[in-house]
Amino acid sequence: MTSRQQLSFPRQYARTQRYTLGVPRAFTVSPDGSRVVFLRSPSGTDRANRLWVLDLDDGGRERVAADPAALLGGADEELPPEERARRERSREGAGGVVGYAVDGAVELAAFALSGRLFVAELRAGTARELRVPGPVIDPRPSPDGRYVAYVHGGALRVAGTGADGGDRPLVEPENAQVTYGSAEFVAAEEMGRSRGFWWAPESDRLLVARVDDRSVRRWWIADPAHPDRRPAEVAYPAAGTDNAEVSLCLLGLDGTRTDVEWDRGRYPYLARVHWSSGGAPLLLVQARDQRTALYLAVDTATGATRTVHMDEDPDWLELLGGVPAWTPDGRLVRIADEGGARVLVVGDRALTNGQLHVRGVLDVGEDDVLVSASAGEEALAAETGEIHVYRVGDRGVRRVSEGPGIHSAVRSGAVTVLASARPGEPGTAVRVLRDGEPVAEVASYAERPVLSPRLTLTESGPRRIPCAVLLPRGYREGDGPLPVLLDPYGGPHGQRVLAAHNPHLTSQWFAEQGFAVVVADGRGAPGRSPAWEKAVKGRLTLTLDDQVEALHGLADRFPLDLGRVAVRGWSFGGYLAAMAVLRRPDVFHAAVAGAPMSDLRLYDTHYMERYLGLPEEAPEVYAENSLITDDGLSAPENPARPLMLVHGLADDNVVAAHTLRLSSALLAAGRPHEVLPLTGVTHMTPQEQVAENLLLLQVDFLKRSLGLA
Template identity: 25%
Template sequence: MKILKFALVVFLTTTSILSAQNKQVTLEEIWGGTFRQEYLQALRSLNNGEEYVVQSYDRSAKAMNVDVFSYETGKKTRTLISSADIDELDFFQSYSLSENEEKAILGVDVESIFRRSSKGIFYVYDLKSKELIKISEDKIQEPTLSPSGKEVAYVFENNIYIKDLASAKVTQVTTDGVDNKIINGVTDWVYEEEFAFVQAYQWNKDGSKIAFLRFDETQVPEFSMDMYGTYGKQLYPKQEVFKYPKAGENNSKVSLHMYDVSKGQTAKVNLEKEYEYLPRIKWSNDANILTVQAMNRHQNNLDLIAVNASSKEAKVILTEKDEAYIDVTDNLTFLNDNSFIWTSEKNGWNHIYHYDRNGKLIDQVTDGQWEVTDYYGFDAKTGRIYFQSTENGSINRDVFSIRANGKNKAQLTQKRGTNSADFSADFTYFINSYTSATTPYEFTLHQAKNGKKVRDIKDNKKLLKQLEPYNFSKKEFSTISVNGNDLNMWMIKPSNFDPNKEYPLFMFQYSGPGSQSVSNSFFGTNDYWYQLLANEGYIIACVDGRGTGFKGAEFKKVTQNELGKYELEDQIDAAKQLGDRTYVDTNRIGIWGWSYGGFMSSNAILKGNDTFKMAIAVAPVTSWRFYDSIYTERYMTTPQENASGYDENSPINHVEKLKGSYLLVHGGGDDNVHVQNSMQMIEALIQANKQFDWAIYPDKNHGIYGGNTRLHLYTKMTNFIKENL
């Protein structure tokens, strides 16, 4: 009996250990935040370069603080701002410091407008006197202190205002702002979404001038969305109406203006010729010289224009041209002599260039068949430029420094994977964020001069320990030769993978121009979902085809005027090649994607109906005629010029080819890729008498989240995969 009992205990213990080592991940864990990584809070370097500030909430004191920390030790040195010291404020949501760090703008009751824009109640807080001044009783946008900190400019109801903090006098700079007609000082919807900025005004270096953009959207067509609200609380739908220029339609007419603060006068700046877009304005270190980046509608010609603030004379100092398109960046940096740093793909790869103040090339700073992926800045003391690049492989990132003449390049990060840097204001230190396929984020402090590690800041070893019982599969990186190109690929196999068995293959891709889905970085939320599917017996794979980024301009821009053509060819051919592998069931291949990826997966189930058995498309573009002008025309020109490019590659025109299982999902409040895309696709499928599954998430935007929404969506997709693949 004792022997039997002992055997039973051994059996139960062994079973328990095996069970613990193969714990199954659940959707509730994934979307409940169980595997959330630890990150650094957003920090801002102080001007002294030795300290940084972090905003945090002190629960015990019930106070919002902005605390100061030492870079070298990581220890808190003092509190810069605390709501506990401000009688008029119990709390603040946001803060920004003036250039001299003597004042701060504090935001409360801040609400989002679109992806990047917001409005709220804002105050100016004097860090020395502790005086608090409310800027306006109304909710305003983009408040910004002048260089002296004596005035604050802001936008209210599409007009620019300046408030003198000493006298409380408010000056209205513009008066013609009207909702859905005229905008001053902030961008319209399409600029915000596609040129990625909101504040469209800037103080010059001495605070004597403000340059700003004016948007006349009178001729831009309106788009409307019905918002249904919470059940039982809203009897009638609310209609949201905003200006949205679709491909080929009228854009806002954008003009540049300059306001003289002392004279109280505004003048329009004549740029000599008409430009469709003014995607950036930036004052140089000379308070009298403003630069403007100006583009044609095709976005394949960019002029950098210098404007004399006194004479209003405008002169083109640099021109970039490309057969396809030119990416707009924030990399323009002025040195002390007003020469400037510029990044360009003009030699086929994105690199750094140094020009004199008149636009004459001094040096090409970086060169090689790799890409500069981030520009961090220029240290005037050492003459060194800091940047991130793909020099060690397109799926990796490392941080480098180099002299402005292109000599003495130094690699500052050593761990293979994805490294990114946040430099102190004086370039003494940088905080490195590192991750790889096997390592969640690690944050370390380094000396900028040589990359030497000073100290560890934070890591996610606790998460790695937490993941051990799940026995997750490794993400395997490789390349696959498709249509003459070696394409980056990752694959996740079941943890109990048997090469002698056949498995269904489920492919993910995004595929949009310049994007990257195959990178040497740790799990994102979807990766845990892929592990769940792998545990259910699926192989998951992702291939970055032609049109994606970081492998040179030619590879990225081959899709010009034909969005969806070459990308789809690569996904179909990659699927066929993977299907030829002995362990893949060639009759059970599926594909999915979100947004551009949904456009692609929709095309795949139609044009690739002999390859793909099922597809899921979330928030897809179904015809580029429905999408916005700036993004779409950058890659396709206009529908009037390129009708065949639009129509031949739009899934809405190929619904009769549907043979497999298709799930279509969209958010009803998507202001970006409108639900119109899916509604038109649904109607086309119905009229073609094609059966499919679909779901609309009421009022949800392009991200389709909030409450249980993501859990519901991924449960639906998981069930669809199990039933149809």
């Protein structure tokens, strides 16, 4: 590989936002099977997504349904603070139309641009603005397409889509600490629930979440580079502190209001809401310790709820996509941890077994359920890093996707949109199937990466830890051992060992700098079995043990120089990297820790209490798992290893206090380290120059620390 290519990858990677720009995404299939709606930017370096329609009845012709440049008259997009926060929670770095919602027939789409409300007529290919108060957040059409509901200033409002228009609030907040129709912080950040209101199938009323965050502790995030600016006020529910109070009400378009009742004291977390013609509104609510959950059906006349099902688990109950739901004939669809496996349950019957590890429901049809799943524990070795799409019904299980890769799908009726990322080719290929037969493809405009991974997917150690190993493309057998760089996330909800090309590009770039790069998904990582994921209950430090086991297990098969081992990571991976050099300096000789969780009491309730419980009930557990209370900091037998701490000062997820407290503890213990503050950067690093230079600075630090030329 040439020097030019080595230097150009960080710039290309940053400019293309990790090669995500130009990739088609967010697919919706119309019920009649004639249209597929999706988002895609015009090129691999253009951030502004357009709304597109693929006409299957017109030979698979693509056309633009909404162009942000035209709708805004060429003006730059201006995001209101509420939209910036929503995009941060969803890790959205693109611009233009980043999300949309459709009516029941998929003929009308609603979306926000610069805080303004727009609708697109998908058959006609026209788009127009609805003049309503702004900024507009999360607009969603009614199933019949006559109205659009949206959030503005903490109120839920409804606008007509017809010629007569009309706009009015359905409910307004009682005070500045109350909002209607929005997801609270932990729902959006940790539960995977980004919505706060749901239309009735009949379009005559809505279920609306009311959030009161008066009791949530306030934090202040300042910009030290601009001392003239006021700090941002953030309601952040840190572990052991009060959450926002969340309730639900039914609001009729005729002005009626009915409050929904359940035991919110015992089950304060509103995790999921489902409302379809298959049955009454369905809620999934969790206890604060997340060991008990209720599936509740709502009586829309009275607001009373009845328990449809209750789940219990001694560790925690995982929240998964697409469930709960009703089948068209009224049976409950859920995913459960039963018999040591994660299975799909419809009604009272489990339709899968330990052969599959079900990861989410993609669609509930008349005759079957479309699911995302990986191989169960027994077949895992043959399909390391793969995720497939399956049809599951009373007649059995059938795989829809083919070949190694990461596959996902969207379906309506006979039409399925299948997206496949494979290890041997860049990007994602999107095919449209009708009754299982290909009828169209959706083009990707993403740039082709300047490098390709030299990837080996394997398992390591007695626990058969899934691993990816990447060597320099010019490496030849007999060249001798290479310094090692572990590049993990290593924690819950963050699978990194994937049978796809693009997820390993950064690791390959580090390999080109002269490293053998190892990525390992130890206990706690998703995709294997419930027991594997839940082994970290109370013991997040097990993730470090598994990195060591994976490293040593690979040393006899790959050219790894165990005398020169570094580790890098971000977020949980940053926590793992810092812990590696502090607790196992006998194994790790340098680390780059980006946005590390250091004082675990500073992280949010829903995440941290799931794994470690309440701080006041288990202070010793928090102390054992936190970095700033690490006994190894002051242990004279533990040699100091080079450590670079990197943190965005505008991060409102893992706040910069984590790194500042860790730096203070290291200084007090006489431990040398470096701190790289990123001004104006949040938990993401979407800024092109920051993202590029961050990679270059990391490789320079690692080479210096390991004594490499």
